[in-house]
Amino acid sequence: MRLDLWHQLFPSVPVFALLCLAVLLAGTIRSFTGFGGGLVLAPLFSLFMAPADMVVVVLLLNLVTSVQSLPGVWKTTDWRLVVSLSIPALFGIPFGVMVIEWLDPNLIRRLLGLIVASLAAIMLVGWTYQGPRGRFQNIVVGVCSGVLTAIAGVGGPPLVLYLLSDKSISPIVLRSFFMMYFAVAQVTTLGFFLYKGAINTQQMVYTASFVPVYLVSTVLGTWLFVRALRGSADLIKRLSLWFLLAVGMVTLAI
DSSP states (O other), rough: OOHHHHHHOOOOOHHHHHHHHHHHHHHHHHHHHHHOHHHHHHHTTTTTHHHHHHHHHHHHHHHHHHHHHHHHGGGGGOHHHHHHHHHHHHHHHHHHHHHHHOHHHHHHHHHHHHHHHHHHHHHHHOOOOOOOOOOOHEEEEHHHHHHHEEEEEEEOOHHHHHHOTTTTTTTTHHHHHHHHHHHHHHHHHHHHHTTOOOOHHHHHHHHHHHHHHHHHHHHHHHHHIIIIIIIGGGHHHHHHHHHHHHHHHHHOOO
């Protein structure tokens, strides 16, 4: 790793420490709930990185931990659900890659803040989707998720609102779905960025700097999910949502 480039990307120790703390919290939340990593990272990363760099770094970090977690969730994955939502997402990803080239970086950052804050607020007040479910709804949700994955690396909000209210899906199966679905979406989106020549050295340096912290946070989140705080899962999720709301509001205000 070139030290001059590293110092250029991280101009001070407090900046690096702040980003590492965000990575630690994001990985723990994601591993505990199955989602939320990108929702924490994207708004904060957008303050220091160009939009394309932010998306690639978020996707690479999540992909590393997805690969690490996949063996543990393979047997509990609802593959029919994964396929029904992944295929529409594949059509949304190319559109999102094009949009990120058109939008102003400041607009993207505020869009991220709005998405994160809105999702957290909706979930905190207890609103749940009570509408119909079927092929058409799966297509709409999948396409929207694919677009958001490519624009900001945060394809979770449509899926979270759509699936968390489905009482027929157990928490374990839902967590497994999120892990498996995002692995597919991440690989596909990174493939499009690679095809367009949007993968660069800066993104690799960012990712290499954060991977150790993210791996530790994944182990911590899994341990919390399996053992330590299963009885306090609702409390942990509400605290996570309040944190996401704060991140979204700060991103909107800056």
